[in-house]
Amino acid sequence: MSGCRAAVGSEATGLDYRRSTISDPRINERIRVPEVRLVGPNGEQVGIVRIEDALRLAAEADLDLVEVAPAAKPPVAKLMDFGKFKYEAAVKARESRKNQANTVLKEVRFRLKIDTHDYETKVGRARKFLTAGDKVKAIIQFRGREQQRPELGVRLLEKFATDVEDLGAVESRPRQDGRNMVMVVGPLRTKAEARAEARKNAAPQRERSGGGSRRDQAAREARARAEERAAADAKPVSNSVGDAFPAEFKKMAQQAPKQEAPKPAAPAKDSPKKAAPKASSTQQAKPAAKAPAKESAPRPAAKPKPMAAPPKPAAPKGGASAPKPGPRRA
Numbered sequence: 169m170s171g172c173r174a175a176v177g178s179e180a181t182g183l184d185y186r187r188s189t190i191s192d193p194r195i196n197e198r199i200r201v202p203e204v205r206l207v208g209p210n211g212e213q214v215g216i217v218r219i220e221d222a223l224r225l226a227a228e229a230d231l232d233l234v235e236v237a238p239a240a241k242p243p244v245a246k247l248m249d250f251g252k253f254k255y256e257a258a259v260k261a262r263e264s265r266k267n268q269a270n271t272v273l274k275e276v277r278f279r280l281k282i283d284t285h286d287y288e289t290k291v292g293r294a295r296k297f298l299t300a301g302d303k304v305k306a307i308i309q310f311r312g313r314e315q316q317r318p319e320l321g322v323r324l325l326e327k328f329a330t331d332v333e334d335l336g337a338v339e340s341r342p343r344q345d346g347r348n349m350v351m352v353v354g355p356l357r358t359k360a361e362a363r364a365e366a367r368k369n370a371a372p373q374r375e376r377s378g379g380g381s382r383r384d385q386a387a388r389e390a391r392a393r394a395e396e397r398a399a400a401d402a403k404p405v406s407n408s409v410g411d412a413f414p415a416e417f418k419k420m421a422q423q424a425p426k427q428e429a430p431k432p433a434a435p436a437k438d439s440p441k442k443a444a445p446k447a448s449s450t451q452q453a454k455p456a457a458k459a460p461a462k463e464s465a466p467r468p469a470a471k472p473k474p475m476a477a478p479p480k481p482a483a484p485k486g487g488a489s490a491p492k493p494g495p496r497r498a
Contacts, residue, residue, distance in 0.1 A: 301359030
């Protein structure tokens with residue numbers, strides 16, 4: 169069993185080696201020929217040299233010896249950076265796949281008794297497809313007795329081909345297909361050319377808008393608004409009352425003649441000042457005596473207030489007068 173596994177492992181290793189040699193060119197020690205036609209890294213022709221000398225030159229230049237034309241006699245080998253070569257080849261393959269465009273067959277269906285407005289709508293759609301580089305398959309559907317008048321369908325398809333002849337050419341003439349009549353119109357330009365022209369037409373619009381994505385454009389607009397606000401804030405602020413006046417008053421004030429301010433009078437000549445009389449030395453020595461402060465007299469005590477008179481008795485009710493006192497006895 170171990171021998172079978174070893175055999176299977178060796179076969180798998182050989183398959184992997186074959187796959188790598190088939191997909192990638194042979195490089196360095198994998199080149200099993202006695203001599204090669206050597207090409208320098210810049211494309212210069214070195215000539216036919218032995219494989220040992222070619223490997224030595226590749227090691228001195230810190231490059232790889234890559235077999236670019238194995239079918240030639242002798243094989244052609246070039247000095248290059250194999251990693252960079254593979255990367256550039258992958259980029260080219262990716263770009264070719266990106267630019268590769270498959271033509272799509274679009275369908276436009278008509279009725280034999282189609283209205284004029286509907287017909288113009290169908291033609292406009294077909295022109296859009298042809299502009300994008302796609303083929304258009306025009307189909308006319310027959311119903312009932314309309315199948316007995318195929319010439320009407322041919323006439324309608326020919327009119328359709330005439331309306332789109334500036335964008336496409338007829339690839340398949342009108343032919344009967346059961347209850348339908350079919351005609352194929354192909355575009356005058358390939359889809360890759362149509363895409364290239366669309367990108368070219370869209371470039372000026374992107375330049376006018378500043379280029380970049382929508383996020384970049386929004387950031388650019390926000391930055392412009394911030395700069396405008398900063399410029400407005402940088403202006404000097406004036407709090408004068410004249411700023412509140414209307415523009416007409418300001419103009420009138422500017423046009424009015426300016427009155428000259430009166431000149432200040434010339435100062436009079438200084439007159440000789442009279443000397444003030446000096447006080448005598450005795451007066452300076454004796455300071456004025458201060459008057460003694462008057463002693464405050466004691467205030468008299470407050471008199472007591474008289475007692476209030478007792479209230480008078482109230483008169484009896486009923487209007488009876490009080491009894492008069494009788495005569496006094498001796």
